[in-house]
Amino acid sequence: MEWIEVVDEFPQSADAMVLCVGQFDGMHIGHQGLLDIAKQYITDEILTVLRFSQQMDRPVQGGEATQSLLTPRAEQERLFNQFGVNRLYEVSDVGACTKQSAAALFAEQLTRLNIKRLVVSEGTSFAHDVDITVQTLVDLCAKLDVPITVVPQAKVNGRLVTSACIREHLQAGRVEAAQALLGRPYQITGTIVHGAALGRQLGFPTANFDDVDEYVMVAPGIYVSLVEIHGVNGQKSEYWYALTNAGYRPTVNGQSYLIEAYLLDFTGDLYDKRLSVSFLHRLRDEIKFVGLDPLIEQMHKDTAMAKARLGIEGHA
Incomplete structure (x- = not known):
């Protein structure tokens, strides 16, 4: 899998791709389902993931990160390969990419990619302090004439499957419950x-x-x-x-x-x-x-x- 750190701008790419947007910490059953749906749209395209750096999305207190990862980078790369991801774009610092808003970044920069379809979960969260929502992506895709699929969030017993929920289970010792949500x-x-x-x-x-x-x-x-x-x-x-x-x-x-x-x-x-x-x-x-x-x-x-x-x- 190709892992591309985006600092100033997205590298120009003519590769046709189906693009999933999300954080993917943990690669839980919700993430797996999102990728499975994205694969349904692939013919000759590559399966691609775009996310903000997890370092940006981790809550901080007193200037220091307080939340550990379910899957550090080496394991993430293994899981992305396992689930068929060909390329990952990781935006490490929105402010370094552009002086414009993060939404404007998407509008300007994503035109550098050959996106055939965008797939996103309805509950996707982005980096803190950026002005992007799922509706932002829907509006952007309409302007760019790119099809978009918004996937309902996965639930177990009526509760949303989230990385935060998995952390709660692990920190309480409920490893079987965490396994059910991770799929492993x-x-x-x-x-x-x-x-x-x-x-x-x-x-x-x-x-x-x-x-x-x-x-x-x-x-x-x-x-x-x-x-x-x-x-x-x-x-x-x-x-x-x-x-x-x-x-x-x-x-x-x-x-x-x-x-x-x-x-x-x-x-x-x-x-x-x-x-x-x-x-x-x-x-x-x-x-x-x-x-x-x-x-x-x-x-x-x-x-x-x-x-x-x-x-x-x-x-x-």
């Missing part, structure tokens, strides 16, 4: 680093995730999960069921949020490897135990419950 388990990818090795001493060696600060963090707790050990140099990835602790490790007076996964029945060295953890089910809250022996006993119970949940009890 919520996944976090990071590099495995050395920790205090306490898990190994207790008989439950864990993989400690680093480089995950961009992600929305799930509520502290113990989760049944699936871990992918990414293959390198053409090797295939390996997949292992796991118990994943997300949180602060109160029994050992942990001070910072940490994600650590115990891969069921796995033996081997995971240090410095890239792993992805997919959250399948929340088993329980974090508990502060009085001493390590009760913790070990609970970890054995957790392992048994996880295997029962997965239907693999009795397996070695």
Whole structure:
């Protein structure tokens, strides 16, 4: 997929395209549905997405971003490829593009693209402090003689499917509900680093995730999960069921949020490897135990419950 950062102006393109406008953070079932509808209009055109930079659309407080991403850039690119997007235009700074209003930017700049149809969700939100609405796009397409399709927003149980709703589920530990809206388990990818090795001493060696600060963090707790050990140099990835602790490790007076996964029945060295953890089910809250022996006993119970949940009890 071609990812084009738009700073001053859209690059001139003669490529016929069906253009989707939206944010696409999370690539949830609403986004997937929008792309599926756009594909229905494609004959020889390329499927293209236009959005404002997510950095512009993240709420700020005290001048600093306060909202993490469901899908950082590397994962976004993988998902765009998976769902058939050929090109992405990302407007990183509306003010840098033009001294005109953002609506005028669209009217002037989109004429540089060979748009055969524009597809947008009726609930599409744009960057803060820009004067663009869905109606703006409808009016603009009428002037440019470009067909436009406005797609109703996806709903589950009468509630709109939004990235904000998915964040709420994750931050409350409702990973199954988040999975239903994403169309896949919520996944976090990071590099495995050395920790205090306490898990190994207790008989439950864990993989400690680093480089995950961009992600929305799930509520502290113990989760049944699936871990992918990414293959390198053409090797295939390996997949292992796991118990994943997300949180602060109160029994050992942990001070910072940490994600650590115990891969069921796995033996081997995971240090410095890239792993992805997919959250399948929340088993329980974090508990502060009085001493390590009760913790070990609970970890054995957790392992048994996880295997029962997965239907693999009795397996070695």
